[in-house]
Amino acid sequence: MPPTRVEPVVLLDDNWNTTGSIEKEEAHHQNTPLHLAFTAYVFDEEGRFLLSRRALSKRxxxxxxxxxxxxxxxPGEPLAEAVRRRLRAELGTTAERIDPVLGAVRYRAVMDNGIVENEVGPVVRVLLAAPPIPNPDEVDRVRWIQWDELLSAIDEGRSEISPWSAKTIERLRGVGPDPWGWQTSPLQELPPPLRCLT
Known part of the structure; x- marks a missing residue:
């Protein structure tokens, strides 16, 4: 996807209903409004997790x-289409399978420079159809890691991860140790803007 493409984000109220949209580049600042997002966890068939490092140029x-x-x-984009679009843009590949495994996770985090991330959205499990080819504008590097090894590294302070990953991983611990054993979330657990889209 060309970096110049317009990408509005969906703004939400406290009940997670749509209130409008705003350009992505204008959305993230010291008073970032609540908006719709998703968080994707890629696993291979053996259950290894694809950990990624954000590009150094990311805001x-x-x-x-x-x-x-x-x-x-x-706005108006189904969840699976959004996942496929960002998967192509960031990791240069396609998905064989996409499953929402947590209907909605809300988080707010503040960087040292005051920029705020303020989002709510589902967590999806993804099986790739082909190996990743990371886009250097988005992803600095990737590595495959056993899921339980990552959890141990986090617990022992050997792995520093993004605040939204810390929160979503904590929620994923509650649904079981085997990523391919996680149940798919019911439609009604998704934020309202995603429930009526197929």
């Missing part, structure tokens, strides 16, 4: 290790 949390990729559904 928010540059160079930080994080989940596989993230994104913001466009």
């Amino acid at each position: 928010t949390w540059p160079g930080v290790w994080t989940n596989s990729f993230c994104g913001h559904p466009l």
